């Protein structure tokens with residue numbers, strides 16, 4: 748395992764649509780292990796392969812320091828509800844901002860053994876899944892930051908009523 752360098756905002760790879768994984772081999776397992784090590788070292792709650800310079804549809808999420816979700820070729824089957832919270836990103840040091848996300852997500856993804864798994868996630872975990880899957884589409888949270896005070900007020904009251 749190795750800690751990889753994290754690509755920062757401004758690098759083109761972060762704005763590319765990443766490529767599907769087709770080989771579930773030892774290279775993939777090593778990459779997943781490196782992603783995990785890099786994420787833990789950087790004290791993040793998720794990381795996507797493009798963030799270490801690899802434009803493949805792979806990301807991992809760990810919001811509680813224990814359960815690590817490895818998502819390969821993830822597809823959002825359904826998103827519902829709305830939540831609104833402050834986010835940051837390992838590729839955008841020093842910046843935080845409010846982003847609107849689905850409150851619940853159903854995601855299909857392969858695991859490292861090539862088995863398809865359906866995840867039903869909500870709350871903070873849904874934020875992390877959505878943020879990391881965005882990376883695979885070349886989307887950074889900075890593109891979704893809402894900084895208009897009036898808009899924030901409206902969204903907050905809507906989110907609280909859901």
Ligand code: CO
Pocket residue numbers: 835836837838878879882
């Ligand atoms: Co990020």
